[in-house]
Amino acid sequence: MPTYREEAVVLRTQRLGEADRIVTLLGRERGVVRAVAKGVRRTSSKFGARLEPFMVVDLQLFEGRQREGRSLDTVTQAVTISPYGADIAADWDAYAAASSMVEAAERLADAADSTHAAEQQYVLLAGSLRVLSRGERRSDGVRDAYLLRALSLAGWRPNFAACARCGTAGGFERVSLAAGGAVCDACAREAGPTIAVSVDAMRVLWALLAGNWGVVEAAGSADRDRASTVVAAYAQFHLERGLRSLHVTDAERRSTLHEPMRSDEV
Ligand SMILES: [Zn+2]
Structure with missing residues (x-):
C-alpha cells in the first residue's frame, strides 16, 4: 500500500x-x-x-x-x-478558542480549491495555535483574528474599513453579513438585516483582520464583545450549519439583527 x-x-x-x-x-x-x-x-x-x-x-x-x-x-x-x-489544554479560554478554530478549519478545508489554498489554511491555523499556546494575547482575540483571516483565505474577505457595498470610506455603524462588512447608511437600507456596532467596535473588527493587536487590546470590553459577536455571526453565515463551539444562541443572534430601515421611515 x-x-x-x-x-x-x-x-x-x-x-x-x-x-x-x-x-x-x-x-x-x-x-x-x-x-x-x-x-x-x-x-x-x-x-x-x-x-x-x-x-x-x-x-x-x-x-x-x-x-x-x-x-x-x-x-x-x-x-x-x-x-x-498541552499548553492550550491547560487554559480553559485558550482551549475553547482552539476548539472553535479547529472546527472552522475542518469546514473551510473543504472550501479550499487548490493545494496552495490548503497550505495557506494550514500555515494560518498552526501559527494561530502557536500564539494561543504562548498565552501572550487574549484567546478570544486570537480566535476572532483567525476566523476572519481563514474566511478571507476561503474567498470571503470582509471589509470593515469602507462600505462593503459601495466603497465609500467612513466610520459606519452597521455590518451586513451578506454584503461582507461595514455598510453606509444608504446601503444599509438595501443590504437586508444588519448588525449595529459602535464605530470603535468596527475599528476592532478592522484591527483583528489587519493584525493590529495594539488596537484590539486597547479596546473596551463592550466593543471587543460586540466585535466577537459579529465575527461569530459572519463565520456562521458562511459556514452554514454554524460552529457548535461558538455557543451563540439563536436568541442572542436575533437580538443583534435588525431589520433594515424602510425608506419611508427616513
Ligand atoms: Zn454604501
Whole structure:
C-alpha cells in the first residue's frame, strides 16, 4: 500500500474500539485527512500524547481504500513538531478558542480549491495555535483574528474599513453579513438585516483582520464583545450549519439583527 509523509495539525480525535482512535488532521499538502492510530489509547503506545488535538506533528501514513469519496488512512509514525496541545489544554479560554478554530478549519478545508489554498489554511491555523499556546494575547482575540483571516483565505474577505457595498470610506455603524462588512447608511437600507456596532467596535473588527493587536487590546470590553459577536455571526453565515463551539444562541443572534430601515421611515 502506498505510504506518504505529511505535516499536520490534529483537529480532533474519536475513539475506535478498545484501543484505537480515528484522528482528523489538517495536512499541509492534503488538507483534511482522516486516519486510524492503532493502539494509541494503550499506555505503552508509541504515539503517546502526540496525536492529541492542537498538536503539530510530522506523520508517516499509508493510504486506505477510498470509500464513498473518503479514505481512512493509517498512521504508522508520528513525531511532534510543536507540542501546542498541552499548553492550550491547560487554559480553559485558550482551549475553547482552539476548539472553535479547529472546527472552522475542518469546514473551510473543504472550501479550499487548490493545494496552495490548503497550505495557506494550514500555515494560518498552526501559527494561530502557536500564539494561543504562548498565552501572550487574549484567546478570544486570537480566535476572532483567525476566523476572519481563514474566511478571507476561503474567498470571503470582509471589509470593515469602507462600505462593503459601495466603497465609500467612513466610520459606519452597521455590518451586513451578506454584503461582507461595514455598510453606509444608504446601503444599509438595501443590504437586508444588519448588525449595529459602535464605530470603535468596527475599528476592532478592522484591527483583528489587519493584525493590529495594539488596537484590539486597547479596546473596551463592550466593543471587543460586540466585535466577537459579529465575527461569530459572519463565520456562521458562511459556514452554514454554524460552529457548535461558538455557543451563540439563536436568541442572542436575533437580538443583534435588525431589520433594515424602510425608506419611508427616513
Ligand atoms: Zn454604501
